[in-house]
Amino acid sequence: MFRNFLTLVVFCCLGWTSSLKAEGQKDSPLKHVDPMIGTGGIVHTFPGATVPNGMIQLSPDGDTNGWNWCSGYHYSNTSLKGFSHTHLSGTGWSDLGDILLMPVVGEIQTQPGTLENPEQGWRSVFSHDREKATPGYYQVMLDDYEVNVELTTGRRVGFHKYTFPKTQEARVIIDPSNKIFGQTYRTQVKMEDEHTVSGYCYSNGWGGKRYVFFVAEFSSPIQDFQVATGDQLTTESWLTAEDAKGFATFNTEDGKAVEVRLAISAVSLENARENLASEKMNFDQALAKAEQHWEEKISKFEVKGGTEEQKRIFYTGIYHNYIAPNLNSDVNGEYVAVGKTLKAEGFENYSSFSFWDTFRATQPLMHMMEPELSTDIMQSLIARHRDADDHLPLWELCGFDNTCMIGYPAVPVLYDAIMKGVPGIDKEEAFAAMKDIANTNKDSSSDGEGGLEEYKELGYVPADIPKNVAKTLEYAYADWCIAQLAKQLGKEEDYKTFSKRAQNYKNVFNAEREMFWPRNADGSWFGDINMSDWHELQPHWVSGNLWAYEYFVPHDVNGLMALKGGVKSFQKHLDKLFTEELNMEGEEHVDISGFIGGYAHGDEPGHANAYLYNYAGQPYKTQAMVRRIMEEMYTDKVDGMPNNEDCGQMSAWYIFSAMGFYPSCPGDEQFVLGSPLFEEVSMQLGNGKTFTMKAHNQGASHVYVQSVKLNGKPLNRSYITAAEIQAGGLLEFEMSAKPNKKFGKAEGNRPVAPEAR
CATH class of the missing domain: 2.70.98.10 (Beta-galactosidase; Chain A, domain 5)
Structure with missing residues (x-):
């Protein structure tokens, strides 16, 4: 009896406290x-x-x-x-x-x-x-x-x-x-x-x-x-x-x-x-x-329309994007990184960098929403090279690079921040740190030997090194980022070197097979692989996810299209990706999940794939697919995502997609249009401006974009730019249940990858 009485007392108090909080938050997005x-x-x-x-x-x-x-x-x-x-x-x-x-x-x-x-x-x-x-x-x-x-x-x-x-x-x-x-x-x-x-x-x-x-x-x-x-x-x-x-x-x-x-x-x-x-x-x-x-x-975003479930997914996604990276310096500025006690001068130090995941959408979102925080994070990265006399991390936790995953993902994070005008970044220091990591091989704790020296010598990571195709593609993209900063700084030789390296993805494209393929150190192609066996794929692609990496050339999608036979052929390849079911043998990697055809939303390298139809003049297919992914891969239940949330990335994909645009190439100015989920979303940017998206005639079946206006003027292209977002204003979509196949079809109205501009 005493136990029941105590429970009643405590929960009456809790209920009173909660009701007060609920009353104070009745108009707050925190309730979602x-x-x-x-x-x-x-x-x-x-x-x-x-x-x-x-x-x-x-x-x-x-x-x-x-x-x-x-x-x-x-x-x-x-x-x-x-x-x-x-x-x-x-x-x-x-x-x-x-x-x-x-x-x-x-x-x-x-x-x-x-x-x-x-x-x-x-x-x-x-x-x-x-x-x-x-x-x-x-x-x-x-x-x-x-x-x-x-x-x-x-x-x-x-x-x-x-x-x-x-x-x-x-x-x-x-x-x-x-x-x-x-x-x-x-x-x-x-x-x-x-x-x-x-x-x-x-x-x-x-x-x-x-x-x-x-x-x-x-x-x-x-x-x-x-x-x-x-x-x-x-x-x-x-x-x-x-x-x-x-x-x-x-x-x-x-x-x-x-x-x-x-x-x-x-x-x-x-x-x-x-x-x-x-x-x-x-x-x-x-x-x-x-x-x-x-x-x-959370209140920097205001959503109108949509279901309560969609609002919970969206606002909880924002919450998840603000959990990491984490403050790493004490109140006196001291912190530990790479085994050394250092002091942050003029910035707060951060760690917990899941950049292989978050460079794709979380960090681009934060660069626009939280430029002061981004400044501190970028300073923290630069400090690893400048103050600790070390290298940019692959995956840093508590100031320690555990070298999980592949590539050098801190590079696109730094360059995207610079491109978006995040203040307080010394470009020369940033470039020195970026160039250093691009010449420092790091073996991966999760995916074996780095293969960077071979990549520099041969122009690709050879087949005898684990995850060789995936590593070649990741290195090439990051090299493009370095080349762009070198160009800004007038470093002509570095620009030429890294621009050439940015094209290394072509060296692992097997024209006969019409796909990326492992290549031996002597230049010959690796032999046949059973494409229905996970165990045979995993030595060459991270998690065995060939289908994600087959389209991972964010800086040169147009070059990839040309390799795959042109625009119409590229359209067919994408159709096959999203419609052909996989019949696989063996145990798949735990990160491969959330399938639509061969596309696995649970693995981050493919997160831009649904948006690539825009480059091929078929944005209506992007519109249908991103709405399908939002509907099928996200719920407001405890298991509400198809795989690891990964420090905000899985949620950031949803946030951008629900607003109707996505950064398919971080470090580039173009954001590719999709299909907005809500009637209206406003976001208060870190520069004091407000950017608002409105979707007229919105509905569950109205997934197709009929027309677009930017600040009241017709927008015929299927992309907007970072500058247009950061200037504030109004992006309006007219939605319908039927596709407008003419919108974004003309070559001049398609997004163009930066290497082709």
Whole structure:
């Protein structure tokens, strides 16, 4: 009876608080954001609290091993082991889960237990019915202890609020040994005084060998403190061990909350202390500030029309695009990168760069929406070369390049920022960093030897090097970006060198087969491949996704069309891509998913493919296909995307597509038109201008564009430019259930890839 009464009291309070929040947000786009979208399936997002691009991602951990738990949480969870302060959003591999706290009641248990047997440790079962997630806020009731957990964050501080029942055995477990996939070497916990616990963890993982120092401040005095390693529990006030854990005990009255503020630093304990001091707030104040931050970001977009499901997908996609990259520097400017302690002068340092995914749409979106943030991110990249005397990263986490994926994807991110006028970028420094990485071979942790030296010597990556076709194509595109900056800077020799390298994609095009094909180092073509066997494709194409890379020449689509026999032949190739079903043997790579014919939306290299019909004078086919992808590949359910969300990219594709245009070649000025999903979308750009899209006669079956106007004047071409977007104004579509096959058909009205202009 007492348990039922306590539950009623807590949830009446929660309901009152939520109703106040809902009342205040009745006109806010935050009501359309659902952080639970993506926490199921293999999307790998987390539901916990964070602020835009903050250092802290305070979220529940259900498990720390297994494909489903790349973010520490999966919607299939029935128990939780605690709440840690760092998480990756939507990635296909993971690390982090730093500094876990867990509120419990009763006898101390020194181990968390397992998903299969939670009763063997301190874990608690929970119900999704008593769980809530909104931007900047997470709440769950731990059923085993009747403890209500509420979480929010600042930029460098996590805020916990634990409402315990009346007991003298209210405890908070501090576990710095918790890691998602990582390996812990050494940890420490120390009770400094009756309100403060500090410590660190030294570990190794996807983010490299690194320290995380922490300082935690409790609102209530600690009545008792014990430490443990393994199952050995002692009454010492501190402990250093491979798996040191602390157990703080409190006396609580019915309904009284224990609040915790916890700050971290990769540099030092003193920096963690300074970070904590920089955000002196209680939980409610921190929550109000977090919600204000999210309100400022999400409300930059205003949507009219569409279904409630479509709005939830769209606004939650915006939310996902503001989670990473993450703040990496302490309040005093110090940070760790490539194993060195450095100091950011005049900028804030960021990390968590999933650029192989996000250069395609997330970063182009952020360059326009958040130029000040982009400036800091670009400065962070340049600093890797300038200050750390190192190279641009492939996939950077916590300042460490884990070299996941291929190419040099930081290059198009830098060049696209320069092209879009992001301020504060020294072009000479940017070029030096770009040229350096284009001459520095990096073997991939996920895809083997880099093959860059062979690429430079032969003009392609040879067939005996893993993922050779995909690597050749990625290198060639990034080389085009470098060539364009060299041209801007008047570096004629560099321009010639990288322009030539940008054409290397042609060296792996097999004219007889009419497709890209592996080529041996002696110049001969690789032999036959069983095109229906995933195992035979994977040595040459990333994830085996031949069908994505077959069209990945973003800087020279027109050159690709010529290789494939001209415009009409290219149209037929695209038709085949989207209509011919694959009948494959063997186990496909986990990233290959979301099929329409041979097109797999779950793998990023093909994200521009549906837009390529515009280059061939058939934009009506693009219009139908992008609407189909939006309809079939996205929902507002927990498994609402076909694969890893990948730090915003999967969502960014939807955001651009729903607005009716897409950056098919980041670094180029042209955005290719598609089929807008809503009646109206306005976005407040970072330069103070507002760009609005309106779609007249919009409807579920009205997927085809009849005509377009830009600022009231007819627009016959099937693209707009970055300058036109950034100038602000109005883009109007007239929609219909029937295609207008004349729109965008004439050669002069088609987008033209930059190498052909």
